[in-house]
Amino acid sequence: MxxxxxxxxxxxxxxxxSQADILASMAAAFGALGLDVPLREAVLGIVGLSLDVAMARLAPDQPAGTHRQLEAAYKQAYMELRADKGSLLSxxxxxxxxxxxxxxxxxxxxxxxxxxxxxxxxxxxxxxxxxxxxxxxxxxxxxxxxxxxxxxxxxxxxxxxxxxxxxxxxxxxxxxxxxxxxxxxxxxxxxxxxxxxxxxxxxxxxxxxxxxxxxxxxxxxxxxxx
CATH class of the missing domain: 3.40.50.1000 (HAD superfamily/HAD-like)
Known part of the structure; x- marks a missing residue:
């Protein structure tokens, strides 16, 4: 060894x-909850963090329950984009x-x-x-x-x-x-x-x-x- x-x-x-789908999914998640969509630089700045930590950083004024809703909405949007485009394009x-x-x-x-x-x-x-x-x-x-x-x-x-x-x-x-x-x-x-x-x-x-x-x-x- x-x-x-x-x-x-x-x-x-x-x-x-994967930035196009990350940005689109984040916009869909925040939009679904009626929240202001974070700036592109802010979203790309949290890529690599686990979603729970990422959402807390992007929406620091929101409660933990909202963070969990954002996570779920993001995952759903990302899965739909990947299913539609396939991983090679996504x-x-x-x-x-x-x-x-x-x-x-x-x-x-x-x-x-x-x-x-x-x-x-x-x-x-x-x-x-x-x-x-x-x-x-x-x-x-x-x-x-x-x-x-x-x-x-x-x-x-x-x-x-x-x-x-x-x-x-x-x-x-x-x-x-x-x-x-x-x-x-x-x-x-x-x-x-x-x-x-x-x-x-x-x-x-x-x-x-x-x-x-x-x-x-x-x-x-x-x-x-x-």
Missing amino acids: SDLHLVVFDVDGTLVD SPLYPGAAEMLARLDAVPEILLGLATGKSRRGLDKLLEGHDMQRLFVTQQVADFHPSKPHPSMLKAALDETGVAAERAVMIGDTSFDMEMARAAGLPAIGVSWGYHPTGALDLADVIIDEFDALPSALQTIWGREI
Whole structure:
């Protein structure tokens, strides 16, 4: 097990661009309750958090019961959009993502994982739509963990794979991903194409602008060629 390395990816804003459906679903949820729709920047700023935490941040003046109603309305709107469009259109992979996942998967010593604010059901639908079910040996979802940036997801991924923290890495687009990695003792790679500005990724060890730059970033962190 000592030779294994673990690459953990965030999902929304890192592997797939789901912002159109996130924004539309959030607008539908707030509209259904007669509340002012949050600004685009505010909505994208909470992507990656668990829904209960996200709604509390977006509607801080509303009671917990309203937050739960917003969660339910958001989930319903998102499911309807995904069912109508399909995952390939609803949450398309970023350029180079599929090729890089295949390249990493071909390296016997590298394991792939996910740590996402999505639900188990939502992640299953996404992976099924992109035919990526077999790629990720550890999949951590919001159903079973505190919201990012709590380190629970990454600690579970390390436990499941038996990989030491220094041989793992977290890759994400938000400050929550970087903070989670730090809290779990993992190095972190930030991506510039996601939903948080690169200025928010100050805890990243490396920031990349395209997937082709990932092998070099991993070599910088691990000291081995990928």
